[in-house]
Amino acid sequence: QLQLVESGGGLVQPGGSLRLSCAASEATLASYNIGWFRQAPGKEREGVSCISRSGGTTEYEDSVKGRFTISRDNAKNTVYLQMNSLKPEDTAIYYCAARHGYYCSDYSYLYDYWGRGTQVTVSS
Numbered sequence: 001q002l003q004l005v006e007s008g009g010g011l012v013q014p015g016g017s018l019r020l021s022c023a024a025s026e027a028t029l030a031s032y033n034i035g036w037f038r039q040a041p042g043k044e045r046e047g048v049s050c051i052s053r054s055g056g057t058t059e060y061e062d063s064v065k066g067r068f069t070i071s072r073d074n075a076k077n078t079v080y081l082q083m084n085s086l087k088p089e090d091t092a093i094y095y096c097a098a099r100h101g102y103y104c105s106d107y108s109y110l111y112d113y114w115g116r117g118t119q120v121t122v123s124s
Contacts, residue, residue: 002026002113004096009118012086020081020118022096030054030074033104035111036081038092038120047106048094049081059104063089086122093117 003025012018022034035050049060049070058070069082079096097111105111 002028002032002098004098004113004115006094006096006115006118009094009120011121011123013124014087014122016086016122017082017084018086018120020083020094020096020120022079022081022115024077024098026077029072029077029079029098031100032098032113033101034070034072034079035097035099035104035106035108036070036079037095037097037108038090039095039117040089040092043092045095045108047108050104050106051079052104057104059106061106083120086120088122091120091122093119 005023008020036048037045038048039045051058051070055072067085072079095117096115098113099111
């Protein structure tokens with residue numbers, strides 16, 4: 001069973017940057033579309049970004065467009081989420097998830113495997 005581990009979260013000031021990583025337990029991450037989701041306290045989980053198996057297609061939630069960049073290195077079994085110009089409203093637990101299929105999606109129910117999450121806190 002595919003296992004995903006997120007890392008790179010932490011405390012950062014507004015306007016700062018973080019790079020999250022999602023590492024896979026097996027050498028077949030290239031078979032999966034990967035999504036990044038986040039959940040803030042008292043709010044529902046929401047899709048942030050996703051990337052197709054080849055990396056040729058990426059999608060972003062409107063509030064992070066122009067600030068976040070998703071990428072993948074299939075040789076390293078890792079997907080990244082570069083987050084710049086962070087805002088307090090970006091504070092949440094960030095999860096990566098994997099799904100088979102032909103495309104990525106921002107619907108969490110379509111994903112089969114989930115990591116445990118990494119906390120991102122944006123505060124002065």
